[in-house]
Amino acid sequence: MTASSDLINGEASSPSEYIKSAAQGSVIDAVCGAIFGPIAGIGGGAIVPLAGGQTTVGLGSAVFMGGTSGYIDYSLRELWDGRTPDGGQALESFAVGAALGGAFSVGTSWLAKGAERVRGALKRGASSKVEGPSYFKVDPAMQADDEAAGVLKNGSYIKNPTAKNLSDFITVSGKIGSKQMSGQYMYVVDTNGNIVIGTRAGQKMPHPTLIGGENPKVKAAGIVEIRGGQIYKIDNSSGHFKPSAESLKAAEEAFGKLPSSAFSPSFQGYVPYNK
Known part of the structure; x- marks a missing residue:
């Protein structure tokens, strides 16, 4: 003191x-x-x-x-x-x-x-x-069949020749490809948020071939149905990645960046796949 x-x-x-x-x-x-x-x-x-x-x-x-x-x-x-x-x-x-x-x-x-x-x-x-973010990997149970089919070689998936970024299909009018572009296409949303679509390429190529390489990972995967150059429906059907219904949120976030003209007036939305 x-x-x-x-x-x-x-x-x-x-x-x-x-x-x-x-x-x-x-x-x-x-x-x-x-x-x-x-x-x-x-x-x-x-x-x-x-x-x-x-x-x-x-x-x-x-x-x-x-x-x-x-x-x-x-x-x-x-x-x-x-x-x-x-x-x-x-x-x-x-x-x-x-x-x-x-x-x-x-x-x-x-x-x-x-x-x-x-x-x-x-x-x-x-x-x-x-x-980190939620990613989906290939179901190991599918790899034996993929090796037998020749799409998985030495632990690495071959690249699907039809794989293409969906944004590359967007025309000046805002539609996908031409009015004649219709059908069901495989799609994946890669780890960078890009939408990659493609067909089976006549070889029954599965979803992993849209990315290729070892241990491909995706945010979402499924089938996108296109009618007359516009998206009609999107689901999460993929036997290889087996994405959950929650993956459709990642799909919606990615597809939502496309112009509204890329979607059909009768768009069915993001539909969970039911076996």
Whole structure:
């Protein structure tokens, strides 16, 4: 107390005054520790964010302990110096200690809550980076038949010669190909969000051949039906990738970038495949 007071007032006390002040502080800290140590120990000494009624209890305890500590600090220092503690000054010390105790309690509670939110945000961010987007891979059970059919060689799918980015078919009028373009085409939405379509190419080429290579992955796959140069229906029918109905959301996001003129007025929508 003496050192801090001297710093504030720009003064310097004698060494004996500093020693006396330090001794007083040690005794007062010991008394306060003996009184409030067991109470603080109930909470394990941890600072935790409180909720509901607990906030009131925790804040009340902090205010009481802070005020009582201030009262004891003032009273013991007065008695140490041979003076009788003044009742008004003692109450003022209690009020100051209570205010500081309450402020500290609320501040640490807010800090704890903030830290918890930051940890939660970091965990969510880390989780999203690890999981990444949903991709569908080829069902391993299909690979033996693909090898026998000659579309899978040395663990790598051949490239379907009819595979083409759907955006390349969009004409000036906004339709797909010409008015004569009709039929059911395989499609996949690759990992970059591109729509690739193609036919079986007379060799019963499956969906993986639209991408080719080892371990092809897609966001969505199925059949797109085109009538008169416009999309009539889109589903998620693919025996190789077996995409879930949820994959149609990725399909909708990709196809949704096409001009509205690319869709038939009778467009049936994104239809889950039923065996």
